[in-house]
Amino acid sequence: MAIRLDPENLLAAYCRGAFPMTGEDGQICWYTADPRGIIPLDKFHVPHTLTQFMRSPRFCSELRIDSDFEGTMCACMASHDGPPWISPPMIRAYGRLHELGFAHSVETWRGGRMVGGLYGVSIGAAFFGESMFHHERDASKVALVHLVNRLRDRGYELLDAQAVTSHLRRFGCVEIPASEYMERLGRALQRTCEFV
Numbered sequence: 001m002a003i004r005l006d007p008e009n010l011l012a013a014y015c016r017g018a019f020p021m022t023g024e025d026g027q028i029c030w031y032t033a034d035p036r037g038i039i040p041l042d043k044f045h046v047p048h049t050l051t052q053f054m055r056s057p058r059f060c061s062e063l064r065i066d067s068d069f070e071g072t073m074c075a076c077m078a079s080h081d082g083p084p085w086i087s088p089p090m091i092r093a094y095g096r097l098h099e100l101g102f103a104h105s106v107e108t109w110r111g112g113r114m115v116g117g118l119y120g121v122s123i124g125a126a127f128f129g130e131s132m133f134h135h136e137r138d139a140s141k142v143a144l145v146h147l148v149n150r151l152r153d154r155g156y157e158l159l160d161a162q163a164v165t166s167h168l169r170r171f172g173c174v175e176i177p178a179s180e181y182m183e184r185l186g187r188a189l190q191r192t193c194e195f196v
Helices: 008-017 048-055 068-080 089-097 141-152 178-189
Strands: 020-023 026-033 036-038 063-064 102-112 113-123 128-132 158-162 175-176
Touching: 008 020, 008 068, 008 089, 008 113, 020 089, 036 178, 048 141, 063 141, 068 089, 068 102, 068 113, 068 128, 089 102, 089 113, 102 141, 113 141, 128 141, 128 178, 158 178, 175 178
Parallel strands: 128 158
Antiparallel strands: 020 026, 036 158, 036 175, 063 102, 102 113, 113 128
């Protein structure tokens, strides 16, 4: 049975700790994770090599927020090997969330071309990171650094990464039990933060 991806159902699922993914059979299902991956905003770590790159003359990227949300999702979908867990129905559904002000993209541009970025969902003081992509080296990492700086500046409490990867571990991503995640999520949802 197909799940409903209307904005109300999507937001309610995130508030319960669930998120949608397209399975190998093409069906979209709800998923949860235990343990859950999060990036503690107060312990976010920028690798030394990335810091050097961002300070170097070679770094001439432009950062944009919500400039091409759909393009960011499409690039994320195209960047994954194997069956895509992002699908056209999900792009349409998150596009509606974006129009309502709940879904956002952080994009890295160079020479008028989007070369990297990420997108996610913002509810209360929680940001649920969904996916990243890059067409140039470190472009998605630069977007992640700017996302974290933005969340800190606006008083967010929780950056949900869903799962820990070797890539995210370099930035301080850790696993916590689902029970602890739900406690943190509950506190974050009681507050209001403005992403844009």
